[in-house]
Amino acid sequence: MPERKTRSRRADGEGESPTGPEEDGFHPLVYGSRVMEDRVRLADMAAKTDSSVLVTGESGVGKELFAERIHLRSRRRSAPFVRVNCAAIPAGLLESELFGHVKGAFTGATGSRKGRFEAADGGTVFLDEIGDLPAALQSKLLRVLQEKTFEKVGSDKTVSVDVRILAATNRDIGAMVGKGEFRGDLYYRLNVLPLEIPPLRRRPEDIPELARFFLSRFAKASGRNFTGFSRDALAAMLSHPWPGNVRELGNRVERACAIAEGERIGRGDLLLGDDRGDSREPEGSLKAALAAFKSGFIRAALEENGWNQTETARSLGIQRTYLSRLVRELDITRE
Helix, strand or coil: CCCCCCCEECCCCCCCCCCHHHHCCCCCEECCCHHHHHHHHHHHHHHCCCCCEEEECCCCCCHHHHHHHHHHCCCCCCCCEEEEECCCCCHHHHHHHHHCECCCCCCCCCCCECCHHHHCCCCEEEEECHHHCCHHHHHHHHHHHHHCEEECECCCCEEECCCEEEEEECCCHHHHHHCCCCCHHHHHHHCCEEEECCCHHHCCCHHHHHHHHHHHHHHHHHCCCCCEECHHHHHHHHHCCCCCHHHHHHHHHHHHHHHCCCCEECHHHHCCCCCCCCCCCCCCCHHHHHHHHHHHHHHHHHHHCCCCHHHHHHHHCCCHHHHHHHHHHCCCCCC
8 A cells, every 4th residue: 555645745746845835826735545645646647648637526625736736747837827717707708718809809808818728828727617617618618629729709810829728627517418518529528537536524534634734824824823623623523524625624723713712722613513414424434434533532632641642541541552552553643
């Protein structure tokens, strides 16, 4: 088995730093689970090619972070990485945003303008929420994928670009194709290398790692010093279904940093309440969830006792030898 990653990783995979990537405009990819290790390996394999990648997964799982990693580990790493949220731009303006326009193309077009594809020449275009791309633009995007050419709005002059396209969606594009809501030929061109990112509830081992990362980030931003999370807080985070995934976890920790009165984040600071949501465990995840819960619980106890195993064992009501064995089996290390 490959070595498990238990620290924040740069999106480009170079070193371990919770803040370095943000200085470059990118964010760290934090993970500790084997399932995410597999996804990272797939992303790194995709980075070695120029093929299109379709990143799928629920909202908030970190699809953009994987797109960033693929770009930063590709031959295009020194060229632009241009992001486009297809759901955030009005349909009437999206064509101009993507492909640009010439002077007089429409009311208000007082000059010519480059689009995102032209701006990304030599680099990568990341099309987020691709499932929301209007039908009228799907054929034009297909042409860019096939021929690397397009025309600006209001022009008959062909523009050639050298770009790689990465796309992401939280929708089932295959089902949309079956309903006639998305072009099948475009879907297959985008989905050359599929990369599905699992929701946080299917990778509970990542929760303690992510929580500590967010605590470090938001504590620093607020000028506060926190020693960690209480055992109850970790237990609550591990049992919560996280419908908003990593984004929701980050928001909860940020809020906790703002309202917590003590040096340790408690369960009440997370404002999770008693709402556990859907308590059904996805198939095959129970063992991993239990291991993650046990690891987080023991780590919190060790932190509370200054990593003194004798005192920690006493507080937990177990033998010190048993605690030492659990620490070794669960690979719990002091950071």
